[in-house]
Amino acid sequence: MATTTLGVAVNGATGRMGYRQHLVRSLLAIRDEGGVELPGGQRVQLEPVLVGRNSDKLAAIAARHGIERWTTELDTALSDSAVDLYFDAQVTSARESALRAAIGAGKHIYSEKPVAESVAAAVELGKLADQAGLRHGVVHDKLYLPGLRKLRRLVDGGFFGRILSVRGEFGYWVFEGDWQEAQRPSWNYRAEDGGGIVADMFCHWNYVLEELVGPVTAVTAKAVTHIPERRDEAGQPYTATADDAAYGIFEISGGIVAQINSSWCVRVNRDELVEFQVDGTEGSAVAGLRRCRAQHRGFTPKPVWNPDLPVAEPFRDQWVEVPDNDEFDNGFRAQWEQFVRHVVVGGEHPYDIHAGARGIQLAEAGLRSSQEGRRIELTSTAAG
Structure with missing residues (x-):
């Protein structure tokens, strides 16, 4: 069966949760095992692009795991046509503005919670993503x-x-x-x-x-x-x-x-x-x-x-x-696989930004x- 590739910008990959649970135990584990299998047998391979503030840490992680691309500039990642999905594992205070930028760049978004610091901001993010026709999800690990x-x-x-x-x-x-x-x-x-x-x-x-x-x-x-x-x-x-x-x-x-x-x-x-x-x-x-x-x-x-x-x-x-x-399987990986299938083939995904807003x-x-x-x-x- 054919394999397609989904570029994933990972913002916050140098943090504890972003690195261990999302990058190593989810994205890289999926990548190393040939990607996410779709219902028809086709596979979706994941290609991470690391985003963060510390260039030394990013370079070290990239070299350790064979990741080709990393950047300290969010705009660089979001302007990359090979990036289809933006994931955010930053500190909460930095998350809303980055998600807004990703939506504006036409990227599907997946995020740690809370997605924003207020209900009003989270609701607006969900509306913006819906209006742009983008898939969106929030970690419900x-x-x-x-x-x-x-x-x-x-x-x-x-x-x-x-x-x-x-x-x-x-x-x-x-x-x-x-x-x-x-x-x-x-x-x-x-x-x-x-x-x-x-x-x-x-x-x-x-x-x-x-x-x-x-x-x-x-x-x-x-x-x-x-x-x-x-x-x-x-x-x-x-x-x-x-x-x-x-x-x-x-x-x-x-x-x-x-x-x-x-x-x-x-x-x-x-x-x-x-x-x-x-x-x-x-x-x-x-x-x-x-x-x-x-x-x-x-x-x-x-x-x-x-x-x-x-x-x-x-x-x-x-x-x-x-x-x-x-x-x-690892809970974070299981939800990553579910969300990737949602991005590629559609179908119901209840754990979206609207669900995240209810948590906030x-x-x-x-x-x-x-x-x-x-x-x-x-x-x-x-x-x-």
């Missing part, structure tokens, strides 16, 4: 995790009966940068650079809840900055102006209630860095990055509260492992709820 795919299988199979609630725990301890180096970039803790755990994670929680149980209709949240001072990549102290933890209650259509804690100031006492528990009338399940365990009502034990005796119930042993029943709307509502100390109801974005 959590949906492609093996654990959540197994959880989705249980939902689709009616395992839970009527779903009652969702409980989520996400986070880990991010070192302050003094006696141990921080494992996240410092911009994440500066609001002026687009940082903050609400802006970051509420976008994720919106699409996870939408996909698993239904759209969020209201939110009550408390966002806090637990660590007021951190040290940057040069070891210099700086004031943390962005929230590093958030505690949210999300109301979902149908009377379902979700509670999700997100924190970069928590030490992990769970099996995985993120876990979701779904409880229903017929059964419950707990899903993480890879594992998913379930307990049906017929096998649910009958604990009795008695603080005078030690706990004898082996609670964790009373859950059953949900089998893989499938092969799970939830983040904005969460911050507003925290600032005003009240429940915030959500309305439909102009994107629908």
